[in-house]
Amino acid sequence: MWLMGYRIQSKYVVVMxxxxxxxxxxxxxxxxxxTFDTHGPxxxxxxxxxxxxxxxxxxVFVTVSIAxxxxxxxxxxxxxxxxxxxxxxxxxxxxxWTIIPSIxxxxxxxxxxxxxxxxxxxxxxxxxxIEAKGHQWWFEFTYPxxxxxxxxxxxxxxxxxxxxEVVNVNLESKDVIHSFWIPKIAGKVDMVPNxxxxxxxxxxxxxxxxxxxxxxxxxxxAKMKFRVIVQTKEQFEAWLKVQALPGLESADPLAVxxxxxxxGDARCWTCHKVEGSKRSRGTTGPNLTHFGSRNHLAAGVIxxxxxxxxxxxxxxxxxxxxxxxxRDAQVYTDPDKSLTESQVSALVAYLASLD
Amino acid sequence: xxxxxxxRPIHPTGLWAWLTTIxxxxxxxxxxxxxxxxxxxxxxxxxxxxxQLAAPEQELVSPEIYSQLFTMHGTTMIFLAIMPMxxxxxxxxxPLQIGARDVAFPRLxxxxxxxxxxxxVMLKSSWFLGGAPNAxxxxxxxxxxxxxxxxxxxxxxxxxxxxxxxxxxxxxxxFIVTIIxxxxxxxxxxxxxxxxxxxxxxxxxxxxxFPVITVALIEVMFDRFFGTNFFxxxxxxxxxxxxxxxxxxxxxxxxxLILPALGIIAEVIPTFSKKPLFGYPVVVLSxxxxxxxxxxxxxxxxxxxxxxxxxxxxxxVTTMAIAVxxxxxxxxxxxxxxxxxxxxxxxxLYAIGFIFLFVIGGLSGVMHSSAASDAxxxxxxxxxxxLHYVLFGGSIMALGSGIYYWFPKMTGRxxxxxxxxxxxxxxxxxxxVTFFPMHFLGLDGMPRRIYTYxxxxxxxxxxxxxxxxxxxxxxxxxxxxVNIIWSVLSGEKADGDPWDARTLExxxxxxxxxxxxxxxxxxxxxDPYWExxxxxxxxxPISGGSGDDDSHGIHLPQxxxxxxxASLGLFVSGYGLVYLSSSIGLVVSIIGAAIxxxxxxxxxxxxxxxxxxxxxx
Ligand SMILES: [Cu+2]
Ligand SMILES: [Cu+2]
Numbered sequence: 010m011w012l013m014g015y016r017i018q019s020k021y022v023v024v025m026x027x028x029x030x031x032x033x034x035x036x037x038x039x040x041x042x043x044t045f046d047t048h049g050p051x052x053x054x055x056x057x058x059x060x061x062x063x064x065x066x067x068x069v070f071v072t073v074s075i076a077x078x079x080x081x082x083x084x085x086x087x088x089x090x091x092x093x094x095x096x097x098x099x100x101x102x103x104x105x106w107t108i109i110p111s112i113x114x115x116x117x118x119x120x121x122x123x124x125x126x127x128x129x130x131x132x133x134x135x136x137x138x139i140e141a142k143g144h145q146w147w148f149e150f151t152y153p154x155x156x157x158x159x160x161x162x163x164x165x166x167x168x169x170x171x172x173x174e175v176v177n178v179n180l181e182s183k184d185v186i187h188s189f190w191i192p193k194i195a196g197k198v199d200m201v202p203n204x205x206x207x208x209x210x211x212x213x214x215x216x217x218x219x220x221x222x223x224x225x226x227x228x229x230x231a232k233m234k235f236r237v238i239v240q241t242k243e244q245f246e247a248w249l250k251v252q253a254l255p256g257l258e259s260a261d262p263l264a265v266x267x268x269x270x271x272x273g274d275a276r277c278w279t280c281h282k283v284e285g286s287k288r289s290r291g292t293t294g295p296n297l298t299h300f301g302s303r304n305h306l307a308a309g310v311i312x313x314x315x316x317x318x319x320x321x322x323x324x325x326x327x328x329x330x331x332x333x334x335x336r337d338a339q340v341y342t343d344p345d346k347s348l349t350e351s352q353v354s355a356l357v358a359y360l361a362s363l364d
Numbered sequence: 365x366x367x368x369x370x371x372r373p374i375h376p377t378g379l380w381a382w383l384t385t386i387x388x389x390x391x392x393x394x395x396x397x398x399x400x401x402x403x404x405x406x407x408x409x410x411x412x413x414x415x416q417l418a419a420p421e422q423e424l425v426s427p428e429i430y431s432q433l434f435t436m437h438g439t440t441m442i443f444l445a446i447m448p449m450x451x452x453x454x455x456x457x458x459p460l461q462i463g464a465r466d467v468a469f470p471r472l473x474x475x476x477x478x479x480x481x482x483x484x485v486m487l488k489s490s491w492f493l494g495g496a497p498n499a500x501x502x503x504x505x506x507x508x509x510x511x512x513x514x515x516x517x518x519x520x521x522x523x524x525x526x527x528x529x530x531x532x533x534x535x536x537x538x539f540i541v542t543i544i545x546x547x548x549x550x551x552x553x554x555x556x557x558x559x560x561x562x563x564x565x566x567x568x569x570x571x572x573x574f575p576v577i578t579v580a581l582i583e584v585m586f587d588r589f590f591g592t593n594f595f596x597x598x599x600x601x602x603x604x605x606x607x608x609x610x611x612x613x614x615x616x617x618x619x620x621l622i623l624p625a626l627g628i629i630a631e632v633i634p635t636f637s638k639k640p641l642f643g644y645p646v647v648v649l650s651x652x653x654x655x656x657x658x659x660x661x662x663x664x665x666x667x668x669x670x671x672x673x674x675x676x677x678x679x680x681v682t683t684m685a686i687a688v689x690x691x692x693x694x695x696x697x698x699x700x701x702x703x704x705x706x707x708x709x710x711x712x713l714y715a716i717g718f719i720f721l722f723v724i725g726g727l728s729g730v731m732h733s734s735a736a737s738d739a740x741x742x743x744x745x746x747x748x749x750x751l752h753y754v755l756f757g758g759s760i761m762a763l764g765s766g767i768y769y770w771f772p773k774m775t776g777r778x779x780x781x782x783x784x785x786x787x788x789x790x791x792x793x794x795x796x797v798t799f800f801p802m803h804f805l806g807l808d809g810m811p812r813r814i815y816t817y818x819x820x821x822x823x824x825x826x827x828x829x830x831x832x833x834x835x836x837x838x839x840x841x842x843x844x845x846v847n848i849i850w851s852v853l854s855g856e857k858a859d860g861d862p863w864d865a866r867t868l869e870x871x872x873x874x875x876x877x878x879x880x881x882x883x884x885x886x887x888x889x890x891d892p893y894w895e896x897x898x899x900x901x902x903x904x905p906i907s908g909g910s911g912d913d914d915s916h917g918i919h920l921p922q923x924x925x926x927x928x929x930a931s932l933g934l935f936v937s938g939y940g941l942v943y944l945s946s947s948i949g950l951v952v953s954i955i956g957a958a959i960x961x962x963x964x965x966x967x968x969x970x971x972x973x974x975x976x977x978x979x980x981x
Contacts, residue, residue, distance in 0.1 A: 040822030042809020044740045058737040066727040073723050076698050081716055084637070086705040092898070093705045098643040106695040107688060114684045117734060121684075122677045124736035129673035145512075180670075185507040186603055188668060188743060192809040196739020199669045202506065202597040204604055206670035223668075223743040223811045225500050227507060228427045231814030330427050 041219040042192040048239075049212045051128055051195035058124050062117050069113065128196075131209035133175040139168070140179045143187030143200035145226060145333060146233035147295055147308035155249050162253045163282070165295030166308045169238045171245040172215050180206040188224035191237050197223045212239040220309070228331035234309030255285025256298045259362035267359025270352055276339050277356070283363065294334060301364030307332070318357050322348065372922040372970060384923035386470035387878060391477050392456030393774065398481055399448035405488065406440035407841065409433050411834065414798075418831035420819035430815035431498035432517065436491070438501030439521065442621065443528050444484045446759045450624035451480070451532075453766055454539055454563045456774060460869035460876060461557045463548025463885045463903075465920065468541040471967060475927035476535035482935030483527035490520035497521035500813060502614060502665075503584075505595035505606035510588050519588065519942040522581050527938050529574045529581075536570035539563055548868070548903075550887035554648070557867045557890075558641060561648050562627030565655040566620050572659075573616040580609035589944055604669060611662035619658040621755060623651060625722075625762030626693055629715050632765050633697050635865040636712040637704030640891055643696040650689035650696075657686045667735040668742045676735040683733035690726055694719060709863075710784030714765030717792050721757025725750055728803065743813075746806025752799040764791065764844070771848075772862045776874045777855030783847040787840055794837030801826035801833075866891035871903060879920055926967035933960030 039046065047053040084093075140151040150168050154160035170176045180189050182200040189208065190197035198208040212218070222233035240248065259265065271277040272288035280293035289297075306313040306321055307329050321328055325335040335341050340348050348356070373384045385391065412433050416424045425433065455473065459466055467473050490496045497517040499508045508518045543564045547556070556564075583594040584606070593599040595606055634641045641647060663671060663679040671679075697719060706712065728750040732738040741747060772778045806812075810823050817823050861870040868885060869876070871893045885903035888895055895901040937956025943949030 040808050042821065044807050044809060052740070055737050055740050058734055059731070059740065062731050062734055062737060066731060070723060070727055073694065073698070074720065077716065077719055080698055080701045081706060081708070084701060084704050084706050086638075086707045090705045092638050093703055095640050096642065096703065097640055098646065099699075102699065103643050103646045103692070103696075107692055110688050110691045111685075114687060114730070117730065118681050118684055121680050121734040121736060124734075125676050125680065126673045128736055128739070129676075184597070185512055186504055186669075190811075192740065196736070197668050197742060198739070201603055201669055203600060203602060204670060219809070221809070221811055224504070225431075225507070225743075225813040227512060228431060228498075231427065231811075231816055 042221065044192050046193055048214050048216070048218065049194040049210060051210060052191075052193055054124050054127060055196050058120055061120055065113055065117055069110075128209075131175060131177050131207070133209075134177065136175040136177055136209075137171070138177040138179065139170075140181065141168070141189055141200070143180075143182040143184075143189070143222065143226070143233075145184050146222070146229040146329070146331070148187075148189075148220075148222075148233075148235045149183075149295065152249060152252070154253055155246065156253070160253075162249060163296040164252055164299065164303075166235045166305060167238055167303050168220065168235060169240060169245055169248050170210070170212060171242045172212055172239050174242070175209055175211050178208050178210060180208060185226045186224050187222045187226045187233065189220070190223040191218055191220040193218050194237060199224055212237070215239045215241060215244075217304075229329050232308065232310045232329045236305060236309050238304075251302070252299050256283040256363050258285075259359070261358060261362060263355050263358040264362040265359075267355035267357070267362075270355055271359055274346075275348060275352065275356065280334070280338065293337075297360065297363060299364055301361050315357055315361055318360060319353055322353050322356050322360075372924055374922060376923055381923070383928055384474075384925055386466070386474045386921060386923055386927070388455050388459050388467050388470065388473060389774070389876065389878075391473050392452050392454075394477050395448050395455055395480070396452035398477075398484065399445050399452055402440055402444035402484055402488075403446075403449070404841075406437050406445055407838065409437040409440065411838070413437065414831040414834040416815060417817075417827050419828065420817050420821070420824055422816060425815070427815045428495075428498065431500075431813075432491075432496040434813055435498050435500050435503075435521070436487075436496045439487065439497070439525075441755070442501065442617070443525065444487065446621050446755065446763070447532065448480055448484075449763050450566070450621070450759075451476075451535055453559070453624065453628065453763075453770070454535070454567075457770065457869060458539060458542060458560055458563055459546070460773075460872070460880060461560045461867055462543065462546060462551055463868050463881060463887065464542065464546035465880050465884075467538050468545055469538050470921055471924050471927045471970075472534050472538050473927075474924070475930055476531045476538065478928050478931030479527060479534065479934055480531035482931050482938070483524045483531060486527065486935060486938050487520060487524035490517055490524075493520070502610050503606075504610075505584065505603045506597050506601065508584055508588075509595055509597075511596075511598075516942055518584075522585050522588075523938045523941050526578060526581055526585075527934055529578050530934065532570050533574050536567035536574075539567040540571070543567075548881075548885050548887050551892075554645065555887055555890050555892075558630035558644070558647055558651070559624070559627035562623045562630075562651055565651050566623045569616045569620050569623070569655055569658065573613045573620065576609055577613035580606060580613070583609075585941075589941075604666075607666050607669060608662070611665045612659070614665065615662040616655075616658045618754070619654060621759045622722075623655065625718065625759045626651065628762045628766040628769070629697060629718055630693075631867065632711050632715040632769050633700050634891075635769070635863050636709055636715075637701045637706050638864070639700055639704040640866070640894075641696070642699035642702070644890055647693055647696050650692045653689040654686060654693075657682065657689070661686055664733055664735070664738075667732075667738045680733055680735040684730060687726060687730050687733075694723060694726075709768065710779070710781055710788050711765045711768035713785065713788045713792075714761050714768060717788065718758060718761040718765060721753055721761060721792075721795065725753030725757050728753060741806060743811055744806035745802040745810045745812055748812050749799050749802035749806060752795075752802070756795055756799065761791075761795075764788070767844075767848075769863070770869075771851065772858035773869055773874050773876070775852055775855070776858055777851050778858045778862060779851040779855060780847050783843055783850070787843040787847055790836055790840030790843060792840075794833050794835070794840050797833030798830050798837055799833070801830045805830075861893070864897075866894035868893055868903065871896070924967070924970060926963045926970060930960050930963035930967065933957065933963060 047056050142149040147166055149165050152162040154162055180198055180200045182202040187200040188197045189200055194212050195210045198206050216239055218237040220235040220237055278289040278291055280291040281289055282291055282296045283289040284298040303313050306317055310329055311317045325332045339346050376384055412425055416422055495515050495517045543560060586592040587594050587596055593601050595601040595603055630641055661679060661683045663675060664683040667676055732741045768779055768784055805823055805826050808822055858874050860873045883904055888901045892903050896903050933956045937953040940949050940953025940956050
């Protein structure tokens with residue numbers, strides 16, 4: 010029997026430990042994707058709501074657990090006990106424990122509905138609107154051209170936005186369902202093919218934030234990330250202006266060789282676009298016009314350094330298993346066409362020069 | 365009566381006895397053993413998942429295999445383990461609880477089991493036939509379309525789910541008819557044991573829910589096999605159509621998994637508290653209300669797909685509302701124990717563990733029923749934590765309770781209580797150590813279904829803890845297996861009523877005779893056997909009284925080959941359809957269909973008893 014007592018106690022210990030640990034996790038907002046470290050009004054409203062419901066749930070949990078354990082401990086059978094009174098029910102009690110939970114739920118439901126509507130409707134429908142499109146397994150972002158209204162500026166995997174401003178994002182998908190999620194700025198909204206969704210976001214501090222595809226979208230889903238780069242308005246506008254320019258023509262002979270390869274035998278042009286190039290108009294892969302200015306490579310998976318870029322071009326599979334570039338590009342599928350070391354160096358030089 | 369093609373097997377023995385059996389108790393045992401083996405196979409799949417995620421950036425399995433693992437783990441646990449484990453209890457217990465000699469359609473019952481086994485084998489065999497399904501257990505279109513998923517894994521998934529659906533439907537119809545028609549005299553609906561009630565509600569849910577997923581699966585199948593465009597995005601297909609159909613099935617499915625659990629608990633708690641269930645009519649009603657409201661909440665799985673604020677609000681509120689009848693059940697269970705005389709047997713410990721864990725799962729459910737807050741939780745490990753608290757902490761703990769409770773009835777031997785308590789303790793602790801940290805991981809931004817994660821994400825610790833939890837849990841299950849085997853072989857002998865229980869199944873010897881009741885009992889109240897024991901209200905009819913056969917010779921239908929053959933045909937044609945693109949596939953599927961048709965035809969003309977043999981026993 011002492012064992013029993015010990016068991017019950019250990020349950021309490023476990024419960025307390027869990028509660029403590031939950032608080033403990035709440036205190037580790039430094040993690041890249043922590044939903045407790047909010048940097049925008051949408052995520053904040055979701056967190057406020059979370060805490061509200063969380064404490065309501067803790068209240069119910071503690072009440073029910075106390076009732077449960079108290080009952081179990083108090084009414085344990087001792088040998089020789091007679092049958093307890095055969096009570097069949099109690100109408101008032103039944104009414105009470107139907108109504109009290111209902112009231113608790115109303116307390117939860119009202120702020121829920123308010124927050125749902127707040128977050129669904131953009132406070133500034135005419136603010137900057139960006140198109141975000143999910144592809145297996147990367148993100149494409151399209152901005153309105155800063156000067157010419159009928160033109161667009163296309164980039165990938167790094168979403169730049171101005172700080173303290175509402176930004177509307179239209180969400181689309183090229184293939185399967187993906188989900189657009191920046192934990193510190195806003196909860197997720199899915200990118201569903203043939204069904205455009207919208208989300209509004211606002212960040213109240215400059216910096217770099219993690220984004221991630223949150224809906225299973227195939228083999229490389231785990232490595233479908235992106236970054237949100239929040240800048241001051243001036244920085245953002247300067248950035249957009251640069252992105253709107255065509256790709257640079259570098260004079261470095263290695264880069265020129267790389268460009269010729271890119272637009273020629275290596276057939277990179279079939280999938281990638283570089284504005285300004287007549288040949289490179291592909292849309293299967295990310296737009297590389299200003300690839301050199303991006304901090305990350307392969308949808309936020311690794312840093313964009315020359316070494317990593319070399320690795321990527323040599324063997325994309327080693328960085329992201331399943332990637333379509335490796336699956337379909339001729340330089341990997343056809344052993345006769347594989348790239349030599351020097352060809353890779355030329356391509357790296359070319360791509361790095363595109364900033 | 366010479367139309368029968370094969371005469372009915374007469375007193376078969378050994379393997380044949382099991383293959384041709386139509387005895388609900390044997391079928392129940394077959395279901396239970398198969399489901400348990402499937403549970404272990406799903407557990408092995410989970411082992412690879414937990415090993416892979418135990419530390420960051422591991423490459424134990426490839427991303428493709430990982431996708432197959434989580435798809436198979438989910439599909440296995442839901443369709444091949446928990447559902448059929450419930451079916452095992454339905455089969456074994458319903459006739460005993462309502463005072464009947466068998467189910468209404470014994471051969472259909474055998475057919476359900478064999479068809480289920482066929483579907484299970486087929487799904488599992490995909491591992492060895494070019495790769496298991498890899499699109500997650502809810503297979504969101506269009507990732508299941510041939511454009512994104514050219515292999516046969518998805519075909520196996522579709523067809524085995526269709527076959528499993530046939531098995532579930534057949535069983536559900538059988539139980540509905542059995543419960544409505546075969547109750548002993550005096551057992552009005554409001555005197556049925558709660559487990560029988562929950563079986564009834566579950567069966568109705570099954571019948572209404574499975575056609576929906578059947579239609580959805582047919583659409584995917586047509587897309588894949590015949591080039592239709594239900595979900596073909598390029599041609600304007602609508603992926604959300606799949607989600608609606610899937611979850612219109614999928615949410616009631618959750619109740620299909622949990623209502624039997626709530627039913628088991630409602631049997632165990634009164635017995636070990638020596639008190640009648642508190643608020644019986646309210647518990648029944650809340651079960652029915654849950655079954656009903658379960659149809660109004662499906663879009664809570666779709667809060668982030670863009671249904672708009674009105675739909676999200678409505679489904680948020682209906683989902684919260686369903687917590688009320690669920691809570692009412694829990695409160696009544698606690699009130700049953702209140703002022704009772706509680707003995708903490710292993711079965712009871714499991715039941716108490718169930719309440720504790722299911723409350724956690726229910727509350728995290730309320731947390732993401734709040735659509736706006738769910739935007740941060742959807743598709744993260746927070747959901748994984750929630751669903752395991754509901755399905756493991758809920759369904760599996762209750763099934764564990766049921767195993768310890770009814771094992772003596774099924775085998776005539778008690779399970780070992782020392783091993784049992786150790787088993788419970790390890791499972792309870794293991795389950796919490798495995799799944800509780802997933803709440804933190806989810807809130808810390810870890811998406812579900814990722815095969816690896818970077819070491820700088822802050823997810824290392826809790827993943828490691830969770831993987832350690834798996835080991836504890838696995839050890840607990842191992843001890844359960846040891847206990848079952850040891851107890852079957854040399855457990856302490858149990859008499860008919862080892863727990864001083866309340867319902868009719870305890871009024872006969874353990875294990876029950878093939879014909880269950882020598883005399884069809886007469887029921888005077890909710891706890892007929894208890895009343896017989898305590899108040900002398902006998903369930904034995906006065907001779908010449910109502911409802912009994914003559915006293916010598918009880919007519920039971922004889923075994924039959926046809927259910928097995930009809931199922932075999934489905935199984936064969938299932939494989940044929942997977943390879944429909946080849947001509948062999950076409951031929952095989954036609955052969956399979958022919959076998960089923962012949963078998964069903966012969967089955968319909970089979971005489972109840974072979975005229976030459978006279979009466980079976
Ligand atoms: Cu994804
Ligand atoms: Cu649901």
